[in-house]
Amino acid sequence: MSTLAILRFYTVLVKNEQAITNADRTFFQLRKDIVEGVIPAGSKLSEMELSTKYEVSRAVIREAINRLATCHLVERKANVGARVVALSPEGLIQLYQVREALEGMAARLAARYMSDEEIADMQALLDSHFDKVKDGQSYYQEAGDVDFHYRIVTGSKNDHLISVLVDGLYHLVRMYRVQLGMAGPRVSTAFDEHRHIVNAIANRDEELAEMLMRRHILYSKNNIEKKLNHG
Amino acid sequence: MSTLAILRFYTVLVKNEQAITNADRTFFQLRKDIVEGVIPAGSKLSEMELSTKYEVSRAVIREAINRLATCHLVERKANVGARVVALSPEGLIQLYQVREALEGMAARLAARYMSDEEIADMQALLDSHFDKVKDGQSYYQEAGDVDFHYRIVTGSKNDHLISVLVDGLYHLVRMYRVQLGMAGPRVSTAFDEHRHIVNAIANRDEELAEMLMRRHILYSKNNIEKKLNHG
DNA sequence: TGCACCTGTTTTGTCGACAATATGATGATC
DNA sequence: GATCATCATATTGTCGACAAAACAGGTGCA
Numbered sequence: 001m002s003t004l005a006i007l008r009f010y011t012v013l014v015k016n017e018q019a020i021t022n023a024d025r026t027f028f029q030l031r032k033d034i035v036e037g038v039i040p041a042g043s044k045l046s047e048m049e050l051s052t053k054y055e056v057s058r059a060v061i062r063e064a065i066n067r068l069a070t071c072h073l074v075e076r077k078a079n080v081g082a083r084v085v086a087l088s089p090e091g092l093i094q095l096y097q098v099r100e101a102l103e104g105m106a107a108r109l110a111a112r113y114m115s116d117e118e119i120a121d122m123q124a125l126l127d128s129h130f131d132k133v134k135d136g137q138s139y140y141q142e143a144g145d146v147d148f149h150y151r152i153v154t155g156s157k158n159d160h161l162i163s164v165l166v167d168g169l170y171h172l173v174r175m176y177r178v179q180l181g182m183a184g185p186r187v188s189t190a191f192d193e194h195r196h197i198v199n200a201i202a203n204r205d206e207e208l209a210e211m212l213m214r215r216h217i218l219y220s221k222n223n224i225e226k227k228l229n230h231g
Numbered sequence: 232m233s234t235l236a237i238l239r240f241y242t243v244l245v246k247n248e249q250a251i252t253n254a255d256r257t258f259f260q261l262r263k264d265i266v267e268g269v270i271p272a273g274s275k276l277s278e279m280e281l282s283t284k285y286e287v288s289r290a291v292i293r294e295a296i297n298r299l300a301t302c303h304l305v306e307r308k309a310n311v312g313a314r315v316v317a318l319s320p321e322g323l324i325q326l327y328q329v330r331e332a333l334e335g336m337a338a339r340l341a342a343r344y345m346s347d348e349e350i351a352d353m354q355a356l357l358d359s360h361f362d363k364v365k366d367g368q369s370y371y372q373e374a375g376d377v378d379f380h381y382r383i384v385t386g387s388k389n390d391h392l393i394s395v396l397v398d399g400l401y402h403l404v405r406m407y408r409v410q411l412g413m414a415g416p417r418v419s420t421a422f423d424e425h426r427h428i429v430n431a432i433a434n435r436d437e438e439l440a441e442m443l444m445r446r447h448i449l450y451s452k453n454n455i456e457k458k459l460n461h462g
Numbered sequence: 463t464g465c466a467c468c469t470g471t472t473t474t475g476t477c478g479a480c481a482a483t484a485t486g487a488t489g490a491t492c
Numbered sequence: 493g494a495t496c497a498t499c500a501t502a503t504t505g506t507c508g509a510c511a512a513a514a515c516a517g518g519t520g521c522a
Binding site: 048 | 473
Binding site: 020021024059062063067069070079091094095097098102104105109159160163 | 251294335
Protein backbone atom coordinates (compact mmCIF):
# COMPACT_ATOMS: atom_id res chain seq x y z
CA MET A 1 0.00 0.00 0.00
CA SER A 2 1.45 3.33 -1.02
CA THR A 3 1.92 6.22 1.35
CA LEU A 4 -0.57 8.18 -0.72
CA ALA A 5 -3.23 5.52 -0.20
CA ILE A 6 -2.57 5.49 3.52
CA LEU A 7 -2.93 9.23 3.65
CA ARG A 8 -6.13 9.17 1.66
CA PHE A 9 -7.53 6.43 3.89
CA TYR A 10 -6.86 8.46 6.94
CA THR A 11 -8.49 11.52 5.45
CA VAL A 12 -11.63 9.53 4.77
CA LEU A 13 -11.82 7.81 8.10
CA VAL A 14 -10.94 10.76 10.23
CA LYS A 15 -12.71 13.45 8.28
CA ASN A 16 -15.29 14.18 10.93
CA GLU A 17 -12.92 13.95 13.86
CA GLN A 18 -11.48 17.15 15.22
CA ALA A 19 -9.31 17.40 18.25
CA ILE A 20 -10.61 19.81 20.89
CA THR A 21 -8.62 18.98 23.96
CA ASN A 22 -5.04 17.93 24.44
CA ALA A 23 -6.28 14.44 25.26
CA ASP A 24 -7.98 14.33 21.84
CA ARG A 25 -4.76 15.15 20.02
CA THR A 26 -2.76 12.69 22.07
CA PHE A 27 -5.35 10.00 21.51
CA PHE A 28 -5.33 10.51 17.74
CA GLN A 29 -1.56 10.55 17.62
CA LEU A 30 -1.22 7.44 19.75
CA ARG A 31 -3.84 5.65 17.71
CA LYS A 32 -2.03 6.54 14.51
CA ASP A 33 1.29 5.35 15.89
CA ILE A 34 -0.20 2.07 17.08
CA VAL A 35 -2.10 1.36 13.87
CA GLU A 36 0.94 2.07 11.74
CA GLY A 37 3.27 0.07 13.95
CA VAL A 38 5.41 2.97 15.17
CA ILE A 39 4.49 1.59 18.57
CA PRO A 40 4.89 -2.15 18.05
CA ALA A 41 1.97 -4.55 18.49
CA GLY A 42 2.11 -6.34 21.82
CA SER A 43 4.42 -3.78 23.43
CA LYS A 44 3.85 -2.27 26.84
CA LEU A 45 2.73 1.32 27.18
CA SER A 46 4.51 3.13 29.98
CA GLU A 47 2.62 6.20 31.12
CA MET A 48 5.72 8.09 32.21
CA GLU A 49 7.60 7.28 29.05
CA LEU A 50 4.71 8.36 26.82
CA SER A 51 4.11 11.51 28.84
CA THR A 52 7.69 12.65 28.23
CA LYS A 53 7.65 11.52 24.61
CA TYR A 54 4.38 13.28 23.69
CA GLU A 55 5.04 16.19 26.06
CA VAL A 56 1.83 16.04 28.03
CA SER A 57 1.00 15.14 31.60
CA ARG A 58 0.32 11.61 32.73
CA ALA A 59 -3.37 12.42 33.18
CA VAL A 60 -3.67 13.16 29.47
CA ILE A 61 -1.85 9.96 28.58
CA ARG A 62 -4.10 7.98 30.88
CA GLU A 63 -7.20 9.40 29.24
CA ALA A 64 -5.81 8.65 25.79
CA ILE A 65 -4.96 5.09 26.81
CA ASN A 66 -8.46 4.61 28.18
CA ARG A 67 -9.90 5.66 24.86
CA LEU A 68 -7.54 3.33 23.02
CA ALA A 69 -8.87 0.56 25.21
CA THR A 70 -12.40 1.28 24.02
CA CYS A 71 -11.28 0.75 20.40
CA HIS A 72 -9.71 -2.55 21.49
CA LEU A 73 -6.33 -1.30 20.36
CA VAL A 74 -4.83 -1.72 23.84
CA GLU A 75 -5.71 -3.83 26.86
CA ARG A 76 -5.43 -2.54 30.40
CA LYS A 77 -4.87 -4.47 33.58
CA ALA A 78 -5.41 -2.83 36.94
CA ASN A 79 -2.21 -1.86 38.73
CA VAL A 80 -0.15 -3.30 35.90
CA GLY A 81 -0.62 -1.14 32.85
CA ALA A 82 -1.63 -1.25 29.22
CA ARG A 83 -0.32 -3.29 26.30
CA VAL A 84 -0.91 -2.83 22.61
CA VAL A 85 -3.01 -5.71 21.29
CA ALA A 86 -1.14 -8.56 19.68
CA LEU A 87 -1.93 -9.43 16.07
CA SER A 88 -2.75 -13.06 15.44
CA PRO A 89 -4.51 -15.16 12.83
CA GLU A 90 -7.22 -15.98 15.36
CA GLY A 91 -7.73 -12.32 16.12
CA LEU A 92 -8.03 -11.52 12.44
CA ILE A 93 -10.63 -14.24 11.95
CA GLN A 94 -12.66 -13.03 14.92
CA LEU A 95 -12.46 -9.49 13.61
CA TYR A 96 -13.85 -10.48 10.25
CA GLN A 97 -16.60 -12.55 11.86
CA VAL A 98 -17.84 -9.43 13.60
CA ARG A 99 -17.42 -7.36 10.46
CA GLU A 100 -19.51 -9.85 8.54
CA ALA A 101 -22.34 -9.60 11.05
CA LEU A 102 -22.27 -5.83 11.47
CA GLU A 103 -21.63 -4.75 7.90
CA GLY A 104 -24.14 -7.28 6.63
CA MET A 105 -26.74 -5.64 8.83
CA ALA A 106 -25.46 -2.22 7.76
CA ALA A 107 -26.06 -3.11 4.12
CA ARG A 108 -29.56 -4.30 4.96
CA LEU A 109 -30.35 -1.09 6.78
CA ALA A 110 -28.72 1.01 4.07
CA ALA A 111 -31.12 -0.56 1.59
CA ARG A 112 -33.94 0.48 3.90
CA TYR A 113 -32.89 3.92 5.00
CA MET A 114 -30.49 5.52 2.51
CA SER A 115 -32.01 8.37 0.52
CA ASP A 116 -32.16 8.15 -3.26
CA GLU A 117 -29.63 10.96 -3.37
CA GLU A 118 -27.15 9.16 -1.13
CA ILE A 119 -27.47 6.09 -3.31
CA ALA A 120 -26.89 8.13 -6.45
CA ASP A 121 -23.79 9.66 -4.86
CA MET A 122 -22.48 6.24 -4.03
CA GLN A 123 -23.06 5.05 -7.57
CA ALA A 124 -21.18 8.07 -8.87
CA LEU A 125 -18.34 7.31 -6.47
CA LEU A 126 -18.18 3.79 -7.78
CA ASP A 127 -18.08 5.05 -11.35
CA SER A 128 -15.14 7.28 -10.58
CA HIS A 129 -13.37 4.39 -8.90
CA PHE A 130 -14.05 2.27 -11.93
CA ASP A 131 -12.41 4.82 -14.21
CA LYS A 132 -9.35 4.95 -12.03
CA VAL A 133 -9.06 1.20 -11.72
CA LYS A 134 -9.44 0.87 -15.47
CA ASP A 135 -6.67 3.41 -15.98
CA GLY A 136 -4.40 1.28 -13.85
CA GLN A 137 -4.38 3.63 -10.89
CA SER A 138 -4.97 0.64 -8.67
CA TYR A 139 -3.28 2.30 -5.71
CA TYR A 140 -6.52 4.11 -5.09
CA GLN A 141 -8.28 0.83 -4.47
CA GLU A 142 -7.60 0.73 -0.77
CA ALA A 143 -9.01 4.18 -0.19
CA GLY A 144 -11.92 3.43 -2.51
CA ASP A 145 -12.75 0.30 -0.57
CA VAL A 146 -12.74 2.19 2.69
CA ASP A 147 -14.86 4.96 1.24
CA PHE A 148 -17.41 2.45 0.01
CA HIS A 149 -17.73 0.61 3.29
CA TYR A 150 -17.83 3.88 5.18
CA ARG A 151 -20.81 5.09 3.16
CA ILE A 152 -22.74 1.88 3.64
CA VAL A 153 -22.21 1.96 7.38
CA THR A 154 -23.25 5.58 7.77
CA GLY A 155 -26.15 4.87 5.41
CA SER A 156 -27.53 2.43 7.98
CA LYS A 157 -28.41 5.44 10.15
CA ASN A 158 -27.69 3.25 13.15
CA ASP A 159 -25.52 5.03 15.70
CA HIS A 160 -24.34 1.86 17.42
CA LEU A 161 -23.34 0.27 14.16
CA ILE A 162 -21.53 3.40 13.06
CA SER A 163 -19.60 3.89 16.26
CA VAL A 164 -18.59 0.26 16.75
CA LEU A 165 -17.32 0.01 13.18
CA VAL A 166 -15.93 3.44 12.44
CA ASP A 167 -14.54 4.30 15.86
CA GLY A 168 -13.51 0.78 16.71
CA LEU A 169 -13.12 -2.13 14.35
CA TYR A 170 -11.97 -0.22 11.28
CA HIS A 171 -8.83 0.97 13.03
CA LEU A 172 -8.05 -2.60 13.98
CA VAL A 173 -8.70 -3.71 10.41
CA ARG A 174 -6.32 -1.07 9.21
CA MET A 175 -3.73 -2.15 11.76
CA TYR A 176 -3.82 -5.67 10.35
CA ARG A 177 -3.65 -4.38 6.79
CA VAL A 178 -0.71 -2.10 7.40
CA GLN A 179 1.35 -4.32 9.65
CA LEU A 180 0.75 -7.67 7.98
CA GLY A 181 1.05 -5.90 4.63
CA MET A 182 -2.04 -6.87 2.72
CA ALA A 183 -2.90 -4.29 0.12
CA GLY A 184 -4.89 -6.62 -2.08
CA PRO A 185 -4.97 -7.32 -5.16
CA ARG A 186 -8.56 -8.49 -5.40
CA VAL A 187 -9.06 -5.12 -7.02
CA SER A 188 -11.29 -5.95 -9.92
CA THR A 189 -13.23 -8.72 -8.24
CA ALA A 190 -13.88 -6.63 -5.13
CA PHE A 191 -14.98 -3.82 -7.39
CA ASP A 192 -17.62 -6.01 -9.02
CA GLU A 193 -18.85 -7.07 -5.60
CA HIS A 194 -19.22 -3.43 -4.61
CA ARG A 195 -21.22 -2.81 -7.75
CA HIS A 196 -23.59 -5.66 -7.02
CA ILE A 197 -24.13 -4.48 -3.45
CA VAL A 198 -24.96 -0.96 -4.55
CA ASN A 199 -27.37 -2.33 -7.11
CA ALA A 200 -29.16 -4.34 -4.43
CA ILE A 201 -29.38 -1.24 -2.26
CA ALA A 202 -30.70 0.81 -5.16
CA ASN A 203 -33.38 -1.85 -5.68
CA ARG A 204 -34.19 -1.67 -1.96
CA ASP A 205 -33.53 -5.38 -1.73
CA GLU A 206 -32.49 -5.70 1.90
CA GLU A 207 -32.10 -9.44 1.85
CA LEU A 208 -29.79 -9.44 -1.14
CA ALA A 209 -27.80 -6.44 0.04
CA GLU A 210 -27.03 -8.15 3.33
CA MET A 211 -26.16 -11.44 1.71
CA LEU A 212 -23.84 -9.86 -0.85
CA MET A 213 -22.09 -7.77 1.76
CA ARG A 214 -21.55 -10.80 3.96
CA ARG A 215 -20.11 -12.73 1.06
CA HIS A 216 -17.92 -9.80 0.12
CA ILE A 217 -16.42 -9.72 3.58
CA LEU A 218 -16.14 -13.50 3.74
CA TYR A 219 -14.22 -13.53 0.45
CA SER A 220 -12.00 -10.79 1.75
CA LYS A 221 -11.29 -12.81 4.88
CA ASN A 222 -10.50 -15.93 2.89
CA ASN A 223 -8.18 -13.93 0.69
CA ILE A 224 -6.29 -12.59 3.68
CA GLU A 225 -6.12 -15.99 5.36
CA LYS A 226 -4.64 -17.46 2.21
CA LYS A 227 -1.99 -14.79 2.18
CA LEU A 228 -1.20 -15.39 5.82
CA ASN A 229 -0.69 -19.09 5.28
CA HIS A 230 1.10 -19.10 1.93
CA GLY A 231 2.89 -15.79 2.04
CA MET B 232 -39.74 -7.74 37.10
CA SER B 233 -39.22 -8.70 40.72
CA THR B 234 -36.33 -7.49 42.81
CA LEU B 235 -35.16 -11.08 43.02
CA ALA B 236 -35.01 -11.35 39.24
CA ILE B 237 -33.06 -8.12 39.05
CA LEU B 238 -30.61 -9.42 41.59
CA ARG B 239 -30.25 -12.72 39.79
CA PHE B 240 -29.72 -10.92 36.50
CA TYR B 241 -26.99 -8.85 37.97
CA THR B 242 -25.30 -11.87 39.46
CA VAL B 243 -25.24 -13.54 36.08
CA LEU B 244 -24.04 -10.57 34.13
CA VAL B 245 -21.47 -9.36 36.58
CA LYS B 246 -20.23 -12.69 37.82
CA ASN B 247 -16.79 -12.35 36.35
CA GLU B 248 -16.34 -8.70 37.18
CA GLN B 249 -14.44 -7.84 40.32
CA ALA B 250 -13.50 -4.37 41.37
CA ILE B 251 -9.79 -3.87 41.92
CA THR B 252 -9.36 -0.12 42.03
CA ASN B 253 -11.54 2.61 43.40
CA ALA B 254 -12.39 3.59 39.83
CA ASP B 255 -13.71 0.07 39.27
CA ARG B 256 -16.07 0.27 42.21
CA THR B 257 -17.27 3.72 41.26
CA PHE B 258 -17.80 2.65 37.66
CA PHE B 259 -19.88 -0.36 38.70
CA GLN B 260 -21.92 1.69 41.13
CA LEU B 261 -22.55 4.46 38.61
CA ARG B 262 -23.49 1.95 35.95
CA LYS B 263 -25.94 0.29 38.31
CA ASP B 264 -27.49 3.61 39.26
CA ILE B 265 -27.84 4.66 35.63
CA VAL B 266 -29.27 1.36 34.42
CA GLU B 267 -31.80 1.26 37.25
CA GLY B 268 -32.77 4.89 36.83
CA VAL B 269 -31.48 6.14 40.17
CA ILE B 270 -29.65 8.63 37.99
CA PRO B 271 -32.32 9.62 35.48
CA ALA B 272 -31.90 9.03 31.75
CA GLY B 273 -30.89 12.18 29.92
CA SER B 274 -29.63 13.93 33.03
CA LYS B 275 -26.31 15.72 33.24
CA LEU B 276 -23.45 14.22 35.20
CA SER B 277 -21.57 16.82 37.24
CA GLU B 278 -18.09 15.65 38.17
CA MET B 279 -17.94 17.69 41.35
CA GLU B 280 -21.38 16.63 42.47
CA LEU B 281 -20.65 12.95 41.86
CA SER B 282 -17.25 13.16 43.53
CA THR B 283 -18.86 14.42 46.75
CA LYS B 284 -21.77 11.99 46.47
CA TYR B 285 -19.63 8.89 45.92
CA GLU B 286 -16.82 10.18 48.14
CA VAL B 287 -13.98 9.85 45.67
CA SER B 288 -11.81 12.37 43.86
CA ARG B 289 -12.79 13.92 40.56
CA ALA B 290 -10.10 11.90 38.77
CA VAL B 291 -11.83 8.69 39.78
CA ILE B 292 -15.20 10.02 38.65
CA ARG B 293 -13.72 11.08 35.34
CA GLU B 294 -12.31 7.62 34.75
CA ALA B 295 -15.64 6.04 35.64
CA ILE B 296 -17.49 8.40 33.29
CA ASN B 297 -15.07 7.56 30.49
CA ARG B 298 -15.80 3.90 30.96
CA LEU B 299 -19.53 4.58 30.98
CA ALA B 300 -19.05 6.32 27.67
CA THR B 301 -17.52 3.17 26.21
CA CYS B 302 -20.71 1.23 27.11
CA HIS B 303 -22.73 3.97 25.41
CA LEU B 304 -24.50 4.67 28.68
CA VAL B 305 -23.34 8.30 28.72
CA GLU B 306 -22.20 10.72 26.05
CA ARG B 307 -19.36 13.16 26.60
CA LYS B 308 -18.76 16.49 24.95
CA ALA B 309 -15.43 18.22 25.27
CA ASN B 310 -15.42 21.14 27.71
CA VAL B 311 -19.10 20.60 28.39
CA GLY B 312 -19.52 17.36 30.26
CA ALA B 313 -21.36 14.07 30.17
CA ARG B 314 -25.05 13.25 29.95
CA VAL B 315 -26.81 9.96 30.56
CA VAL B 316 -28.20 8.65 27.28
CA ALA B 317 -31.83 9.39 26.56
CA LEU B 318 -34.17 6.47 26.01
CA SER B 319 -36.23 6.67 22.83
CA PRO B 320 -38.17 4.32 20.55
CA GLU B 321 -35.61 4.96 17.81
CA GLY B 322 -32.76 4.10 20.15
CA LEU B 323 -34.48 0.90 21.16
CA ILE B 324 -34.99 -0.12 17.55
CA GLN B 325 -31.35 0.59 16.69
CA LEU B 326 -30.25 -1.38 19.73
CA TYR B 327 -32.22 -4.42 18.65
CA GLN B 328 -30.95 -4.13 15.08
CA VAL B 329 -27.42 -4.50 16.37
CA ARG B 330 -28.42 -7.28 18.73
CA GLU B 331 -29.98 -9.15 15.83
CA ALA B 332 -26.77 -8.95 13.82
CA LEU B 333 -24.38 -9.78 16.65
CA GLU B 334 -26.35 -12.44 18.47
CA GLY B 335 -27.28 -14.06 15.19
CA MET B 336 -23.60 -14.39 14.41
CA ALA B 337 -22.99 -15.54 17.98
CA ALA B 338 -25.49 -18.36 17.54
CA ARG B 339 -23.82 -19.35 14.28
CA LEU B 340 -20.40 -19.43 15.92
CA ALA B 341 -21.76 -21.20 18.98
CA ALA B 342 -22.99 -23.98 16.68
CA ARG B 343 -19.47 -24.16 15.29
CA TYR B 344 -17.32 -23.82 18.39
CA MET B 345 -19.24 -24.81 21.55
CA SER B 346 -18.06 -28.08 23.04
CA ASP B 347 -20.50 -30.96 23.42
CA GLU B 348 -20.26 -30.48 27.15
CA GLU B 349 -21.17 -26.81 26.98
CA ILE B 350 -24.15 -27.67 24.82
CA ALA B 351 -25.26 -30.36 27.25
CA ASP B 352 -25.00 -27.87 30.11
CA MET B 353 -27.12 -25.41 28.21
CA GLN B 354 -29.74 -28.06 27.53
CA ALA B 355 -29.81 -28.91 31.23
CA LEU B 356 -30.19 -25.24 32.04
CA LEU B 357 -33.14 -25.01 29.69
CA ASP B 358 -34.72 -28.07 31.30
CA SER B 359 -34.49 -26.51 34.73
CA HIS B 360 -35.99 -23.30 33.39
CA PHE B 361 -38.79 -25.33 31.85
CA ASP B 362 -39.61 -26.92 35.19
CA LYS B 363 -39.75 -23.56 36.87
CA VAL B 364 -41.84 -21.97 34.17
CA LYS B 365 -44.20 -24.94 34.31
CA ASP B 366 -44.55 -24.53 38.06
CA GLY B 367 -45.61 -20.96 37.55
CA GLN B 368 -42.36 -19.45 38.81
CA SER B 369 -42.39 -17.19 35.82
CA TYR B 370 -40.45 -14.50 37.64
CA TYR B 371 -37.34 -16.46 36.84
CA GLN B 372 -37.93 -15.98 33.15
CA GLU B 373 -36.01 -12.73 32.89
CA ALA B 374 -32.93 -14.18 34.52
CA GLY B 375 -33.29 -17.35 32.51
CA ASP B 376 -33.43 -15.38 29.29
CA VAL B 377 -30.29 -13.48 30.20
CA ASP B 378 -28.51 -16.65 31.21
CA PHE B 379 -29.40 -18.27 27.89
CA HIS B 380 -28.21 -15.39 25.75
CA TYR B 381 -25.08 -15.03 27.85
CA ARG B 382 -24.12 -18.65 27.21
CA ILE B 383 -24.66 -18.39 23.49
CA VAL B 384 -22.52 -15.28 23.28
CA THR B 385 -19.66 -16.71 25.29
CA GLY B 386 -20.03 -19.92 23.31
CA SER B 387 -19.11 -18.01 20.17
CA LYS B 388 -15.53 -17.80 21.52
CA ASN B 389 -15.28 -14.43 19.83
CA ASP B 390 -13.78 -11.82 22.13
CA HIS B 391 -15.13 -8.84 20.18
CA LEU B 392 -18.64 -10.24 20.17
CA ILE B 393 -18.46 -11.03 23.86
CA SER B 394 -17.17 -7.65 24.92
CA VAL B 395 -19.48 -5.57 22.73
CA LEU B 396 -22.54 -7.45 23.92
CA VAL B 397 -21.76 -8.30 27.53
CA ASP B 398 -19.84 -5.17 28.50
CA GLY B 399 -21.86 -2.84 26.32
CA LEU B 400 -25.22 -3.51 24.76
CA TYR B 401 -26.67 -5.77 27.44
CA HIS B 402 -26.50 -3.01 30.03
CA LEU B 403 -28.38 -0.74 27.67
CA VAL B 404 -30.92 -3.47 27.00
CA ARG B 405 -31.42 -3.86 30.71
CA MET B 406 -31.77 -0.09 31.10
CA TYR B 407 -34.64 -0.12 28.60
CA ARG B 408 -36.24 -3.11 30.28
CA VAL B 409 -36.05 -1.68 33.76
CA GLN B 410 -36.99 1.90 33.01
CA LEU B 411 -39.66 1.33 30.38
CA GLY B 412 -40.90 -1.55 32.48
CA MET B 413 -41.07 -4.48 30.12
CA ALA B 414 -40.81 -7.73 32.02
CA GLY B 415 -42.44 -9.84 29.34
CA PRO B 416 -44.75 -11.97 29.21
CA ARG B 417 -43.72 -13.87 26.10
CA VAL B 418 -42.52 -16.41 28.62
CA SER B 419 -43.68 -19.65 27.06
CA THR B 420 -43.19 -18.61 23.44
CA ALA B 421 -39.69 -17.28 24.09
CA PHE B 422 -38.93 -20.48 25.89
CA ASP B 423 -39.85 -22.57 22.86
CA GLU B 424 -37.65 -20.36 20.72
CA HIS B 425 -34.74 -20.95 23.06
CA ARG B 426 -35.33 -24.67 22.79
CA HIS B 427 -35.26 -24.58 19.01
CA ILE B 428 -32.06 -22.55 18.97
CA VAL B 429 -30.30 -24.97 21.28
CA ASN B 430 -31.44 -27.87 19.15
CA ALA B 431 -29.99 -26.22 16.06
CA ILE B 432 -26.70 -25.68 17.90
CA ALA B 433 -26.67 -29.28 19.11
CA ASN B 434 -27.14 -30.37 15.49
CA ARG B 435 -24.25 -28.08 14.49
CA ASP B 436 -26.60 -26.36 12.06
CA GLU B 437 -25.01 -22.90 11.87
CA GLU B 438 -27.40 -21.56 9.29
CA LEU B 439 -30.50 -22.50 11.26
CA ALA B 440 -29.06 -21.40 14.59
CA GLU B 441 -28.37 -17.92 13.25
CA MET B 442 -31.74 -17.64 11.56
CA LEU B 443 -33.66 -18.75 14.65
CA MET B 444 -31.72 -16.40 16.90
CA ARG B 445 -32.36 -13.48 14.59
CA ARG B 446 -36.06 -14.25 14.53
CA HIS B 447 -36.09 -14.64 18.28
CA ILE B 448 -34.65 -11.18 18.72
CA LEU B 449 -36.86 -9.72 16.02
CA TYR B 450 -39.97 -11.10 17.75
CA SER B 451 -38.72 -9.71 21.00
CA LYS B 452 -38.28 -6.30 19.41
CA ASN B 453 -41.74 -6.37 17.87
CA ASN B 454 -43.20 -7.33 21.23
CA ILE B 455 -41.53 -4.41 22.93
CA GLU B 456 -42.51 -1.98 20.20
CA LYS B 457 -46.12 -3.06 20.54
CA LYS B 458 -45.96 -2.37 24.25
CA LEU B 459 -44.42 1.02 23.67
CA ASN B 460 -47.15 2.05 21.28
CA HIS B 461 -50.21 0.55 22.99
CA GLY B 462 -49.17 0.60 26.60
C1' DT C 463 19.46 -26.08 43.21
C1' DG C 464 15.09 -24.41 44.04
C1' DC C 465 11.83 -21.90 46.67
C1' DA C 466 10.13 -18.46 49.76
C1' DC C 467 10.66 -14.05 51.71
C1' DC C 468 12.20 -9.54 52.32
C1' DT C 469 13.43 -4.97 50.38
C1' DG C 470 14.36 -1.13 47.20
C1' DT C 471 12.74 0.52 42.98
C1' DT C 472 9.53 1.42 39.52
C1' DT C 473 4.88 2.00 37.89
C1' DT C 474 0.16 2.81 38.44
C1' DG C 475 -3.75 4.83 41.27
C1' DT C 476 -5.46 8.84 43.62
C1' DC C 477 -5.66 13.41 45.14
C1' DG C 478 -5.99 18.60 45.43
C1' DA C 479 -4.87 22.89 43.05
C1' DC C 480 -4.60 25.72 38.99
C1' DA C 481 -5.73 26.91 33.97
C1' DA C 482 -8.90 27.07 30.21
C1' DT C 483 -13.38 26.90 28.56
C1' DA C 484 -18.44 27.14 28.67
C1' DT C 485 -22.57 29.04 30.89
C1' DG C 486 -25.67 32.53 32.45
C1' DA C 487 -26.74 37.17 33.88
C1' DT C 488 -26.29 41.97 33.18
C1' DG C 489 -26.33 45.89 30.60
C1' DA C 490 -25.66 48.61 26.16
C1' DT C 491 -27.14 49.56 21.54
C1' DC C 492 -30.20 49.55 17.60
C1' DG D 493 -38.31 44.83 22.73
C1' DA D 494 -34.68 42.18 20.69
C1' DT D 495 -29.98 41.26 19.88
C1' DC D 496 -25.31 41.38 20.94
C1' DA D 497 -21.16 42.31 23.88
C1' DT D 498 -19.16 41.87 28.49
C1' DC D 499 -18.17 39.99 32.63
C1' DA D 500 -18.76 36.91 36.82
C1' DT D 501 -19.47 32.20 37.85
C1' DA D 502 -19.24 27.41 37.48
C1' DT D 503 -17.52 23.36 35.17
C1' DT D 504 -14.20 20.80 32.77
C1' DG D 505 -9.22 20.09 31.35
C1' DT D 506 -4.53 19.72 32.92
C1' DC D 507 -0.83 19.36 36.00
C1' DG D 508 2.53 17.83 39.67
C1' DA D 509 2.92 15.37 44.04
C1' DC D 510 1.85 11.67 47.10
C1' DA D 511 -0.04 6.79 48.18
C1' DA D 512 -0.36 2.11 47.01
C1' DA D 513 0.59 -1.68 44.45
C1' DA D 514 3.56 -4.59 41.34
C1' DC D 515 8.28 -5.87 39.96
C1' DA D 516 13.18 -7.25 40.34
C1' DG D 517 17.07 -8.44 42.82
C1' DG D 518 19.18 -10.43 46.53
C1' DT D 519 19.33 -13.19 50.78
C1' DG D 520 18.39 -17.10 53.65
C1' DC D 521 16.83 -21.64 54.18
C1' DA D 522 15.48 -26.40 53.10
